[in-house]
Amino acid sequence: MRIVTVGLGLRAVSVLERLQAHMPEAEVVAYVDPTPYQKTTHKNHEALKAYDTLEDMLANEEADLLFVGSPNHLHLDHIRTGLNAGIRIFAEKPVVISMDETMELAQLLSKHGADQVLVGLVLRYAQHARDLRAAQAAGLIGEVVSIEANEHIAPYHGAFFMRDWRRYTKYSGGFMLEKCCHDLDIYNMVTGSRPIRVASFGGRKSFIPDNAPARDVDTQVYHQKESIWEATQDPFLSDGDIVDHQTAILEYESGASMAFHTNMNVPDEQRRFCVMGTKGMAEGDYVRGYLKVTQAHSRNTVVDEDYTKSIDRPGAHYGADDMMCQDLCAYLRGELKSLPVSVVDALEAGVAALALDQARMSKQVVDLTSYWEKFDSFNLRGGTAATNTAEAV
Structure with a gap:
């Protein structure tokens, strides 16, 4: 299981750590984040490859799961990019930030399948x-x-x-x-x-x-x-x-x-x-x-x-x-x-x-x-x- 992430803050690193604890075969291989201040707390941070854009990362990495841990207002763009690339997505909550974005994502999910997006609504x-x-x-x-x-x-x-x-x-x-x-x-x-x-x-x-x-x-x-x-x-x-x-x-x-x-x-x-x-x-x-x-x-x-x-x-x-x-x-x-x-x-x-x-x-x-x-x-x-x-x- 090869994982790439957009956003490498405290929440992303925390969830990825727990995922890897239950799936030792999972490997985080690359990330997009202009200020990845939590990067060094990740267990294999030296091996993580940095990309400037999500599009470049998805085009150049063989990955099974995209982790969307970016600030909320960026989620829709990042989920859309992942769906169009055909990769399964785990998105942190809240998935989107407006009524209009909700309807836009609903339309995308009707095309790509709602099971393509997993969510971190943890309660x-x-x-x-x-x-x-x-x-x-x-x-x-x-x-x-x-x-x-x-x-x-x-x-x-x-x-x-x-x-x-x-x-x-x-x-x-x-x-x-x-x-x-x-x-x-x-x-x-x-x-x-x-x-x-x-x-x-x-x-x-x-x-x-x-x-x-x-x-x-x-x-x-x-x-x-x-x-x-x-x-x-x-x-x-x-x-x-x-x-x-x-x-x-x-x-x-x-x-x-x-x-x-x-x-x-x-x-x-x-x-x-x-x-x-x-x-x-x-x-x-x-x-x-x-x-x-x-x-x-x-x-x-x-x-x-x-x-x-x-x-x-x-x-x-x-x-x-x-x-x-x-x-x-x-x-x-x-x-x-x-x-x-x-x-x-x-x-x-x-x-x-x-x-x-x-x-x-x-x-x-x-x-x-x-x-x-x-x-x-x-x-x-x-x-x-x-x-x-x-x-x-």
Whole structure:
């Protein structure tokens, strides 16, 4: 397995390391990145061949997989180039950064095949999500009625967003898309459907000049996570246009509804969910590491998982990075028929995030009915939605 990569930053090197751990025969042979500051952390970095353009690299290397780890706004061009070259692609999330790009990629996938693009939408691979899906499949929750969920990140991480290139919507697609597309995908999975109407409110209240620490205060916490490209130093004087908090309400095609809240200045982090159904409820937290399922009629606890004791895997995202790479390797070897998440799932989660920002900025409810009709005209699922695939459990 010969891999080439466009983008050689922290995330790319981290995922490639886990891929190679599960597939020793995989070899990263070349890259395109004008500032590959993470190159030397890659285990065979001396042997990596550098190219100026993706086109040159694909024309001159015999490769089996293209890893797209470039900044978000470049993804569509890089995926398009890879598809036209006939190479299988692994793309980091979010796949694209706008509604128009979503439709353009949908058209490309209808031509080349959606199975040509694998995605790094990692949260479905976490044990929490697997066990939640299994509880649903066992009928412990029943029909999903409503969901309450959040993603609250610590100040060091929030400051990173305000210092990094991700602070610009033109590069990242916005905070909801960049950071919360994982979560929105999980709740598409849970409801077995997509948002049909959304509303949202938010802005920036924490990372503003009035809240900057006094000069004699230790501000190291705001610089724990390094930024390289397009970086700025002070998160409180950031020139970015992203928000630092957002509250959203979503109505799904299934009839379920959700209230979702995100904030990037929360000292005691959470990534919590409470899924309430006709037969029971599932409550859990990715950060705090638990899942509890309770029956409605008896109030008995039928699932009680403590992942802080049961999960011991290297990598980020609560062990999900390693689990994702293990599954990807099995899939690429032909040992696994399907993956828990598809590029179509990723695009649909992205549309939800983009619609929420549209609603926030317009101060109106956004109805996605006509958008989904156009999106579905490309027939990307072909009757094999990853959400409903047995292997996804």
